[in-house]
Amino acid sequence: PPYPILLEGTVQRGYGRGSKDLGCPTANLPDESLPDMADKVEPGVYYGYAQVLPSQENESKLRPEDHQVWPMAMSLGWNPFYKNERMSAEVHIMHDFPDDFYGHHMKVVVLGYVRPQLDYTSREALIEDIETDKKVALTSMARPAYQTYTSHTFFHSN
Ligand code: ADP
Ligand code: MG
Numbered sequence: 001p002p003y004p005i006l007l008e009g010t011v012q013r014g015y016g017r018g019s020k021d022l023g024c025p026t027a028n029l030p031d032e033s034l035p036d037m038a039d040k041v042e043p044g045v046y047y048g049y050a051q052v053l054p055s056q057e058n059e060s061k062l063r064p065e066d067h068q069v070w071p072m073a074m075s076l077g078w079n080p081f082y083k084n085e086r087m088s089a090e091v092h093i094m095h096d097f098p099d100d101f102y103g104h105h106m107k108v109v110v111l112g113y114v115r116p117q118l119d120y121t122s123r124e125a126l127i128e129d130i131e132t133d134k135k136v137a138l139t140s141m142a143r144p145a146y147q148t149y150t151s152h153t154f155f156h157s158n
Helices: 123-141 144-151
Strands: 005-010 044-052 069-078 087-093 105-115
Touching: 044 087, 044 123, 044 144, 069 105, 069 123, 087 105, 105 123, 105 144, 123 144
Parallel strands: none
Antiparallel strands: 005 105, 044 069, 044 105, 069 087
């Protein structure tokens, strides 16, 4: 089985395609962090855990609790910027951060698959599906067998 899949990298600036407007900001992982996963799995929405590490170089208002391990929902898709030759990974962390964390190191443990990538005809339909994705992720991550991953050494070593 491919899971868990471990990914990490510096949070990149995206196209700012208004995911904050959709109520769902997504932290983008660098493309270099991906080949590992693109080989193993298909595009779609996944769930798991993520952790944003403290950063000395980047000013932000993050508090100690913001650096815990939180449930996440991730979209893995083809990146149009690279003529769809590369995958891109965008991670929505289920936690209310007081500030952006661009430039911070992020660790992600992918634990399961939610659904394939779909085309949406309306913004409302997309927003509705994103809400469903978040519920699926939260429900899954509440299971004791998954919660053990919050103490995975990956999250607790440098
Ligand atoms: P971009 O196109 O630059 O990725 P987004 O609108 O998707 O813009 O916003 C993503 C940024 O929002 C992240 O890089 C991060 O700094 C910030 N952010 C704040 N809260 C969250 C969250 N709960 N999950 C993911 N990113 C968040
Ligand atoms: Mg984004």
